[in-house]
Amino acid sequence: xxxxxxxxxxxxxxxxxxxxxxxxxxxxxxxxxxxxxxxxxxxxxxxxxxxxxxxxxxxxxxxxxxxxxxxxxxxxxxxxxxxxxxxxxxxxxxxxxxxxxxxxxxxxxxxxxxxxxxxxxxxxxxxxxxxxxxxxxxxxxxxxxxxxxxxxxxxxxxxxxxxxxxxxxxxxxxxxxxxxxxxxxxxxxxxxxxxxxxxxxxxxxxxxxxxxxxxxxxxxxxxxxxxxxxxxxxxxxxxxxxxxxxxxxxxxxxxxxxxxxxxxxxxxxxxxxxxxxxxxxxxxxxxxxxxxxxxxxxxxxxxxxxxxxxxxxxxxxxxxxxxxxxxxxxxxxxxxxxxxxxxxx
Amino acid sequence: xxxxxxxxxxxxxxxxxxxxxxxxxxxxxxxxxxxxxxxxxxxxxxxxxxxxxxxxxxxxxxxxxxxxxxxxxxxxxxxxxxxxxxxxxxxxxxxxxxxxxxxxxxxxxxxxxxxxxxxxxxxxxxxxxxxxxxxxxxxxxxxxxxxxxxxxxxxxxxxxxxxxxxxxxxxxxxxxxxxxxxxxxxxxxxxxxxxxxxxxxxxxxxxxxxxxxxxxxxxxxxxxxxxxxxxxxxxxxxxxxxxxxxxxxxxxxxxxxxxxxxxxxxxxxxxxxxxxxxxxxxxxxxxxxxxxxxxxxxxxxxxxxxxxxxxxxxxxxxxxxxxxxxxxxxxxxxxxxxxxxxxxx
Numbered sequence: 001x002x003x004x005x006x007x008x009x010x011x012x013x014x015x016x017x018x019x020x021x022x023x024x025x026x027x028x029x030x031x032x033x034x035x036x037x038x039x040x041x042x043x044x045x046x047x048x049x050x051x052x053x054x055x056x057x058x059x060x061x062x063x064x065x066x067x068x069x070x071x072x073x074x075x076x077x078x079x080x081x082x083x084x085x086x087x088x089x090x091x092x093x094x095x096x097x098x099x100x101x102x103x104x105x106x107x108x109x110x111x112x113x114x115x116x117x118x119x120x121x122x123x124x125x126x127x128x129x130x131x132x133x134x135x136x137x138x139x140x141x142x143x144x145x146x147x148x149x150x151x152x153x154x155x156x157x158x159x160x161x162x163x164x165x166x167x168x169x170x171x172x173x174x175x176x177x178x179x180x181x182x183x184x185x186x187x188x189x190x191x192x193x194x195x196x197x198x199x200x201x202x203x204x205x206x207x208x209x210x211x212x213x214x215x216x217x218x219x220x221x222x223x224x225x226x227x228x229x230x231x232x233x234x235x236x237x238x239x240x241x242x243x244x245x246x247x248x249x250x251x252x253x254x255x256x257x258x259x260x261x262x263x264x265x266x267x268x269x270x271x272x273x274x275x276x277x278x279x280x281x282x283x284x285x286x287x288x289x290x291x292x293x294x295x296x297x298x299x300x301x302x303x304x305x306x307x308x309x310x311x312x313x314x315x316x317x318x319x320x321x322x323x324x325x326x327x328x329x330x331x332x333x334x335x336x337x338x339x340x341x342x343x344x345x
Numbered sequence: 346x347x348x349x350x351x352x353x354x355x356x357x358x359x360x361x362x363x364x365x366x367x368x369x370x371x372x373x374x375x376x377x378x379x380x381x382x383x384x385x386x387x388x389x390x391x392x393x394x395x396x397x398x399x400x401x402x403x404x405x406x407x408x409x410x411x412x413x414x415x416x417x418x419x420x421x422x423x424x425x426x427x428x429x430x431x432x433x434x435x436x437x438x439x440x441x442x443x444x445x446x447x448x449x450x451x452x453x454x455x456x457x458x459x460x461x462x463x464x465x466x467x468x469x470x471x472x473x474x475x476x477x478x479x480x481x482x483x484x485x486x487x488x489x490x491x492x493x494x495x496x497x498x499x500x501x502x503x504x505x506x507x508x509x510x511x512x513x514x515x516x517x518x519x520x521x522x523x524x525x526x527x528x529x530x531x532x533x534x535x536x537x538x539x540x541x542x543x544x545x546x547x548x549x550x551x552x553x554x555x556x557x558x559x560x561x562x563x564x565x566x567x568x569x570x571x572x573x574x575x576x577x578x579x580x581x582x583x584x585x586x587x588x589x590x591x592x593x594x595x596x597x598x599x600x601x602x603x604x605x606x607x608x609x610x611x612x613x614x615x616x617x618x619x620x621x622x623x624x625x626x627x628x629x630x631x632x633x634x635x636x637x638x639x640x641x642x643x644x645x646x647x648x649x650x651x652x653x654x655x656x657x658x659x660x661x662x663x664x665x666x667x668x669x670x671x672x673x674x675x676x677x678x679x680x681x682x683x684x685x686x687x688x689x690x
Contacts, residue, residue, distance in 0.1 A: 073562060150604055194564070207608045217418055218608035219539070219565075225605060230597040230623055237623075237630050239604050246605075252575040259495055259584050260570060260591075261606055263552045263563035278575055278582075285582050 041187040043337075044180045044344075050293075050335045053328045054184065057291045061267070062191050068289040070267055072192045077268035078258060078279060079185070081199035081206060081223075083313040084272045084295050085214060086177040087166075089304040092312065093173045094205050095137075097160050101144040118143075142243035146226055149238040150204060157208035171342065177213055179341045181295075184270075185214055193268060198258060199223045200250040200275055204241075222261055224249040250275045255282035266290070272297065277318040284325065292327035294318060299333040386532040388682075389525045389689075395638075395680045398673045399529065402636045406612070407536050413634040415612055417537045422613035423603060423624060424530070426544035426551060426568075428658040429617040429640050430559060431522040432511075434649040437657065438518045439550050440482075442505050446489040463488075487588035491571055494583040495549060502553035516687065522558055524686045526640075529615075530559055538613060541565045543603060545595040545620055549586075567606055569594040595620045600627035611635070617642065622663040629670065637672035639663060644678040 045051040061070040082088040102112075102121045112118035117136035120128035129136065145153065161174050169176060185195050195216055199206060203223030211218055227242040249257050255278050258266065269276070269283035272295040280292045296315065297306050308316040322329050330336070338344060390396040406415040427433040447457075447466045457463035462481035465473035474481065490498065506519050514521060530540050540561055544551060548568030556563055572587040594602050600623050603611065614621070614628035617640040625637045641660065642651050653661040667674050675681070683689060 076564075203605070203608070219421075219606070221608065228601050228604065230600050230627075232623070232626060235626075235630075237600070237626050239601065255575050255582070256573050256584065259573065260548070261564070263548065263566065278577070281577060281580075281582050282575075285580075 041190065042180065042183050044183055046335055046337055048331075048335045050328050050330045054187075054291070054293070057268075057289070058187070058191050061289055070288045074264060074267060074288060075188075075191070075193040076196065076262060076264050076266045077188050077193040078196045078198040078222075078254075078262075078266040078270070078283070079181075080271035080273070080276045080279070081197050081201050081210070083297065084178075084270060084276070085181050085185075085197070085210075086173070087169075087303060088313050089306070090168075090312075092201070093166075093176075094201050096164065096166070096173070097157065097205065098137075098140050098144045100160060100164055101156070102140060105144070142226070145202065145205075146241045146243035148241055150228070150241065151238070153204055153241055154208045157205055161209045174209060174213055175342055176340060178295075178336070179338050179344065180336045181270075182214065182341065185216070188268065189215065194220065196220045196222060196258075196262065196266075198249065198254050198279060200248070200253075202226075203249075222249060222257055224253075252278050254279035258282065269293070270295070271318070273313040273315050274318045275313075277321065280318065280321070280327065284327075292322070292325075294322045294327060294329045296329050296331055298331050299336075299339065301333075302339045303332060305333075386535065387525065387528050389528055391680055391682055393676075393680045395673050395675045399532075399636070399638070402613075402634070403532070403536050406634055415633045419609060419612060419633060420533075420536070420538040421541065421607060421609050421611045422533050422538040423541045423543040423567075423599075423607075423611040423615070423628070424526075425616035425618070425621045425624070426542050426546050426555070427617075428642065429523075429615060429621070430526050430530075430542070430555075431518070432514075432648060433658050434651070435513075435657075437546070438511075438521075439546050441509065441511075441518070442502065442550065443482075443485050443489045445505060445509055446501070447485060450489070487571070490547065490550075491586045491588035493586055495573070495586065496583070498549055498586055499553045502550055506554045519554060519558055520687055521685060523640075523681070524683050524689065525681045526615075527559065527686065530561070533613065534560065539565065541567060541603075541607065541611075543594065543599050543624060544568045545593070545598075547571075548594075567594060567602055569598075597623050599624035603627065614638070615640070616663070618658040618660050619663045620658075622666065625663065625666070625672065629672075637667065637670075639667045639672060639674045641674050641676055643676050644681075644684065646678075647684045648677060650678075 042051055042054070060066050060068050063069060079085055082092055086093070099121055102118060106112050106122055112122060117129055117132035117140055120132065121140065161172065164173060165171060166173055166176060189195055197206060197210070197214070197216055197220065199222070201223050203221060203225045206221050206223055207218045210216065210221065225246045227244045227246040229240045229242055231238050231240055247253065247257065254276065258279065265286045266283040267286050267288050267290045269280050270293040271279060283290045284292055294315065296319070297304055297313065299305060306313065307319060308314065319329070332339070387396055387399070405411050405413050408414060424430055427437055431438070444466055447463060451457050451467055457467060462474055462477035462485055465477065466485065506517065509518060510516060511518055511521060534540055542551060542555070542559070542561055542565065546568050548566060548570045551566050551568055552563045555561065555566065570591045572589045572591040574585045574587055576583050576585055592598065592602065599621065603624065610631045611628040612631050612633050612635045614625050615638040616624060628635045629637055639660065641664070642649055642658065644650060651658065652664060653659065664674070677684070
C-alpha cells in the first residue's frame with residue numbers, strides 16, 4: 001500500500017513534469033531564450049527614454065492580443081554596421097584594413113615606393129592620401145580587395161582582425177563593438193526578430209569575422225560588394241574577385257538591397273548617419289508598427305562626438321527627420337552605461 | 346520513514362526527468378520536429394537508390410560522431426525552382442503569367458491589336474510569337490513585370506495565381522509542385538538544413554506565392570530580377586520596377602549569387618537542368634561532404650519526359666557530369682510514387 005502510494009506520487013509528479021516539460025519544449029521552440037524577459041534584457045542601457053521606447057515597442061508588437069502584433073515571419077530588423085554596431089573613427093575600420101594591407105603587399109611591389117597613392121600609404125602621409133581623393137582611395141580599395149578568390153580574401157581579413165590594433169584605442173578592431181547594441185540584437189532575437197546587417201561596408205569583409213561577434217549568420221549580412229567571376233578551374237571551382245564595384249549599399253541602395261535580398265520591409269531599422277535615412281524611411285512606411293532608431297555620437301570621452309559636420313557618419317538630414325517624426329535617438333553619453341564589452345571586465 | 350522513502354523516490358525521478366527534460370529542450374531548440382525521424386520522412390518516394398542516398402547522407406552529416414558531421418550553421422541547401430520544385434512545361438509558368446497579363450492589360454492598350462509581339466499574344470499565335478525571339482519575349486516580360494511598384498506587382502501575381510489554370514493539367518499552377526520535393530524540403534529542415542530557392546525565375550514573382558507552398562521565407566528565395574528605383578514619394582516611399590534586367594540568376598549566375606547573398610557554399614544542391622550545373626559544381630567543391638541531386642524528367646504520363654534536346658530545362662552536360670561524378674539522379678517515373686500533392690487525395 002505504501003509502495004503503491006509512493007508509486008502514485010511518482011506518477012503524479014511525472015505527469016506534472018511531462019506536461020511542464022512539453023510546454024517548455026514548445027516555448028523553447030518558439031523562443032530561444034524564454035528566461036530573457038525575467039531579468040533586464042538591456043543591462044548596459046541607462047533607464048532612459050531610448051531604452052523604455054525599445055522595451056515598450058517589443059512588448060507591444062510581440063503581444064498576441066495587441067492590435068500592433070507582428071507575426072514572427074515579418075519581424076525583420078536591419079542594422080547598419082559602421083558607427084552603429086561598432087566605432088568608425090577616425091576612419092572606417094575597413095580603411096585601416098586597406099592601409100595595413102597595402103603595407104603588407106608592398107614587399108611584392110617595390111614600384112609602389114615611387115607611385116601614388118601607394119607611396120603616401122607607405123610613408124603614412126595622410127595629407128597626400130587625402131588629396132588623392134575618391135580616385136586614389138578607390139585604387140587602394142580595389143588593389144586590396146580584388147585579384148584574389150573569395151576564400152583567399154576571407155583568410156586575409158581573418159588574419160588582419162586577429163592581429164591589427166586600433167591606433168588610439170589600442171585594442172583589436174573587433175573589440176570596438178557596442179555592448180548595448182549587442183544586448184539589443186540579442187533581445188530582439190529572443191523575441192523572434194530576425195536580425196540583419198545592412199551596411200555600406202564590404203559584405204565579404206564583414207562576413208569574415210562579424211558573425212560570431214554579433215550572432216548574425218553570413219546569409220543575414222548585406223553590404224557593398226565588388227564584381228565576381230566563376231571559374232570552374234578544372235573541377236576546383238573558385239569565385240574570383242574583380243576590381244570593379246558591383247553594388248554600393250548606401251542611401252537608396254539600402255532599401256533597394258533590402259527588397260532585392262530580404263524581400264520584406266523591416267519593422268525595426270537602426271542606423272547612425274544620413275546614409276541610413278532611406279532605410280529608416282522604408283521601415284517607417286511598414287504597414288506594421290515599426291521602430292526607427294538612430295545612434296547619436298555624443299560621447300567625446302568614451303567614444304567620439306560628431307554629427308552634422310562630420311566627414312564620416314554624417315548625421316544631419318537624418319537627425320532632422322528623426323526629431324520631426326519622433327524616431328528614437330540614442331544619446332550615447334547619457335543612454336549607455338558602457339560603450340565597449342571590455343568595459344564590463 | 347515510508348514518507349521519506351516516497352519523497353526520495355520522487356526526488357530521484359524528478360532529477361532524472363529534469364535532466365531528460367533539459368536534454369529534450371536543447372534538442373528541440375536545434376531540431377524543430379524531433380518526431381519526424383520515427384516515421385518515413387519521404388513517404389512519396391519509392392524505396393530506390395535516390396531515396397536511400399538522401400537518407401544515408403542526411404543521417405551521416407547530422408551525426409555528431411561522424412567524421413562527416415556538418416555544423417548546423419553550414420547546412421545550406423539550395424534548390425532550383427522550375428522543373429525542380431514544380432513543373433515547367435510546355436513553357437515556364439512565369440511565361441503563362443506574361444501571356445495572361447498581356448491579355449488583361451490589352452484593355453488599356455488598344456494599339457496592341459496591330460503591334461507585335463502583342464498582337465501574336467492576343468491572337469494566341471504562338472508561331473509568330475516564337476519568331477519574335479528573345480527580343481519579343483523580353484519586351485513582353487518588361488511590359489508585364491515593370492512599370493509598377495513592388496507592392497503592386499506582388500498583388501498582381503497573387504491575383505493571377507488565385508485564378509489562372511494550367512492549359513492541359515487544368516489546375517492552378519501552384520498545385521503543380523512536386524510532392525516528393527515538398528517532403529525532401531521538410532525533411533532537410535527537420536534536420537536543421539536552411540533551405541533556399543536559387544532559380545532563374547523572377548524573385549518577386551516567386552515571393553508572391555511560393556513561401557507558403559514550400560515553407561521557405563521570402564528572404565531565402567533567390568532569383569533573377571529587374572532594376573529598381575527608390576522613390577520617397579512625399580513620405581509614402583515606394584520601390585519602382587524598371588524595364589531593365591538587373592541580374593540573371595542562371596548558370597554561373599547561381600554560384601555567384603549564392604556567394605553574394607548567402608555567403609556560404611551549399612552542402613546540398615538540387616536542380617534539373619544545365620542551368621543548375623555551376624551551382625552543383627560549387628556545392629561539390631564544399632569542404633564538407635556535399636550532396637548533388639538532379640531531377641530527371643522521365644515520366645511522360647504523369648508529368649513530362651525530356652532532357653538533352655529540350656527547349657526548356659535542357660539536361661545534357663549536367664547529366665554527363667552527374668553520371669561521371671556519381672551524383673544522385675532522380676528517375677521521376679521510377680523514384681516517385683506520386684508527382685503532385687493532389688494525387689494523395
